[in-house]
Amino acid sequence: MSIPDLAALHALGPAQQPTYPDRGAVDGAVARLRTAPPLVFAGECDDLKTKIAAVARGEAFLLQGGDCAETFAGVTADNVRNKLRVLLQMAVVLTYAASVPVVKVGRIAGQYAKPRSSDLETRDGVTLPAYRGDAVNGFDFTPESRVPDPQRLVDVYNSSAATLNLVRAFVTGGYADLRQVHTWNTDFVRESPVGQRYEQIAGEIERALTFMQAIGADPDEFHRVDFHSSHEALVLEYEHAMTRVDSRTNTPYDVSGHFVWIGERTRQLDNAHVELLSHIRNPIGVKLGPTTTPDDALALAAKLNPENEPGRLTFITRFGAGKIRDGLPHLVEKVNAAGVEVAWVCDPMHGNTFEASSGYKTRRFDDVIEEVQGFFDVHRSLGTWPGGVHVELTGDDVTECVGGGEELLEADLGGRYESVCDPRLNRVQSLELAFLVAEMLRKA
Numbered sequence: 039m040s041i042p043d044l045a046a047l048h049a050l051g052p053a054q055q056p057t058y059p060d061r062g063a064v065d066g067a068v069a070r071l072r073t074a075p076p077l078v079f080a081g082e083c084d085d086l087k088t089k090i091a092a093v094a095r096g097e098a099f100l101l102q103g104g105d106c107a108e109t110f111a112g113v114t115a116d117n118v119r120n121k122l123r124v125l126l127q128m129a130v131v132l133t134y135a136a137s138v139p140v141v142k143v144g145r146i147a148g149q150y151a152k153p154r155s156s157d158l159e160t161r162d163g164v165t166l167p168a169y170r171g172d173a174v175n176g177f178d179f180t181p182e183s184r185v186p187d188p189q190r191l192v193d194v195y196n197s198s199a200a201t202l203n204l205v206r207a208f209v210t211g212g213y214a215d216l217r218q219v220h221t222w223n224t225d226f227v228r229e230s231p232v233g234q235r236y237e238q239i240a241g242e243i244e245r246a247l248t249f250m251q252a253i254g255a256d257p258d259e260f261h262r263v264d265f266h267s268s269h270e271a272l273v274l275e276y277e278h279a280m281t282r283v284d285s286r287t288n289t290p291y292d293v294s295g296h297f298v299w300i301g302e303r304t305r306q307l308d309n310a311h312v313e314l315l316s317h318i319r320n321p322i323g324v325k326l327g328p329t330t331t332p333d334d335a336l337a338l339a340a341k342l343n344p345e346n347e348p349g350r351l352t353f354i355t356r357f358g359a360g361k362i363r364d365g366l367p368h369l370v371e372k373v374n375a376a377g378v379e380v381a382w383v384c385d386p387m388h389g390n391t392f393e394a395s396s397g398y399k400t401r402r403f404d405d406v407i408e409e410v411q412g413f414f415d416v417h418r419s420l421g422t423w424p425g426g427v428h429v430e431l432t433g434d435d436v437t438e439c440v441g442g443g444e445e446l447l448e449a450d451l452g453g454r455y456e457s458v459c460d461p462r463l464n465r466v467q468s469l470e471l472a473f474l475v476a477e478m479l480r481k482a
């Protein structure tokens with residue numbers, strides 16, 4: 039399969055693209071990216087596809103999480119380690135408490151571009167272009183900073199490379215060794231009720247590992263974990279420049295991440311994002327919001343996975359807690375009845391955002407849980423598999439979502455609100471979510 043021309047993709051009138059003032063500078067950045075080494079290997083993408091096929095068959099569960107928007111300034115050892123650590127802790131809870139293999143995917147090492155509801159942002163009577171992620175422009179509210187700069191695409195590549203390098207070191211070099219389960223539970227989280235609950239599981243796992251070692255199991259088995267990168271494939275210049283023909287199979291892969299997805303705002307059937315991703319062989323996702331009809335979903339599946347390859351396509355539904363129980367059943371039913379191979383994953387974040395009276399964008403922890411519960415209930419009633427969760431989270435003690443065991447209030451949001459886009463679950467809320475989902479999984 040060939041790679042479509044970048045110009046042909048632009049001719050389709052893609053949504054949510056930056057308006058660059060200097061085309062020459064764009065060409066320069068794209069030329070630089072085209073010669074840059076791949077960030078991931080096609081074979082790794084295939085491995086993830088095999089794992090997602092197991093998710094679609096009901097034999098594994100997908101945990102996908104990370105920032106709404108990564109930032110260049112956030113590429114620090116602490117920040118990357120904290121995100122990885124919370125995902126590892128969540129994966130341990132899910133695997134141990136629900137006895138299900140967990141496929142671990144970060145919204146990490148590439149999640150720098152944001153679609154926005156509005157092209158403009160107004161503060162105190164001043165209107166400027168909206169922030170579209172560090173891939174496009176700066177978060178500072180000044181005219182200079184908000185001008186889209188294509189050099190940032192090269193910075194995305196370099197930041198992703200640095201992040202992925204550290205992630206690979208952590209997951210293969212001993213940090214993610216299962217025998218370290220206790221050490222991931224350090225600092226503020228350890229004293230919380232959910233941290234205590236985690237301690238208990240960690241103790242049980244440690245005893246089980248000691249036992250297995252005593253009976254001769256190979257300790258290397260516990261030494262490393264598989265972890266994959268993912269992001270929304272949004273800026274066409276970047277994703278196109280990172281799409282390469284794999285020498286093993288002679289087919290194109292987007293080597294900017296293992297898994298890429300199409301957002302709710304760019305999933306139009308005849309548009310550029312669907313067209314580009316239909317040509318790559320990575321495992322891919324599509325976000326499906328509450329306006330999605332069964333025909334939309336079937337048409338997307340036909341275009342993006344015409345051969346019905348297992349593991350290729352994940353539908354990430356994001357209906358909102360109030361809509362999922364009514365909206366999801368007919369979608370799942372029709373897709374299932376058509377024999378379409380798909381992994382169903384729940385994003386319980388994007389349908390539940392609201393603005394607090396203080397002006398902060400936030401989400402209620404209870405709404406997040408209610409949407410996941412609705413997702414599980416719908417799948418249980420249809421006999422289909424609730425394949426995973428896709429969440430915005432961080433490993434830090436931020437105050438961006440309200441509720442949870444710490445009972446964060448709207449008045450607390452200003453304490454430590456660090457997201458440059460959507461509100462993320464903090465570490466305690468993320469662990470609480472993992473325990474609640476593990477319970478739902480046990481029942482499923």
Ligand SMILES: O=C[C@H](O)[C@H](O)COP(=O)(O)O
Nearest residue numbers: 106152153154155156459460
């Ligand atoms: O992350 C998702 C979108 O980019 C985000 O929800 C859009 O936010 P906005 O409605 O503030 O533009």
Ligand SMILES: C=C(OP(=O)(O)O)C(=O)O
Nearest residue numbers: 106301302303325356388
């Ligand atoms: C933009 C996002 O989501 P959606 O496309 O579902 O709105 C996101 O995942 O950050």
Ligand SMILES: [Mn+2]
Nearest residue numbers: 106430459460
């Ligand atoms: Mn988001």
